[in-house]
Amino acid sequence: MEPFLIDIAPASDVDFILSTHEGEEFIYVLNGIVEINYGKDVYVLEEGDSIYYDSIVAHHVHAGNGSTAKILGVIYTPY
Secondary structure, X not given: OEEEEEEEOOOOOOOOOOEOOOOEEEEEEEEOEEEXXXXXXXXXXXXXXXXXXXXXXXXXXXXXXXXXXXXXXXXXXXX
């Protein structure tokens, strides 16, 4: 597992390229609003919210509401 503190800049494009990879991800929103495209769904997370998902499903994480956000992300990648 690898933990990261990530500052997310406001998104300048709405055509997000979804990514896939083996493993799992946990995201906890420290401040701001975060949108997560996951498969065909979109999740909106606010400060204090978290999400856990399988990374093999196409996904993209970006700041919502045109502002910045900060997250704690923990990624597990099998070897």
